[in-house]
Amino acid sequence: MTHLLDQKLIKDTYITVGEMKVWELDFQNGETIKYTIISINPDNPMCGITATDNFGDTCEICITKISGDDTKIEFKYYEKKINL
Numbered sequence: 001m002t003h004l005l006d007q008k009l010i011k012d013t014y015i016t017v018g019e020m021k022v023w024e025l026d027f028q029n030g031e032t033i034k035y036t037i038i039s040i041n042p043d044n045p046m047c048g049i050t051a052t053d054n055f056g057d058t059c060e061i062c063i064t065k066i067s068g069d070d071t072k073i074e075f076k077y078y079e080k081k082i083n084l
Contacts, residue, residue: 015073020037022035023061033053035059035061038052046062047061057077060075060076061073
């Protein structure tokens, strides 16, 4: 990923997702956030993904293909929303 909250990142960030219980967001600077998947919406498996991060906060993850290789990943927390 190249942008966070509409700001260009200094280093590209990588997220590992798939058919695994823990997804990892790696900022390539020694910092990572791990998301333990709680549930996935079977009717829309790329959105409505409920997870708990390694800080103990619960969020909903939504992955949307924009165009070509561009993808938007949204992390919705109780009081905030993070777009990548």
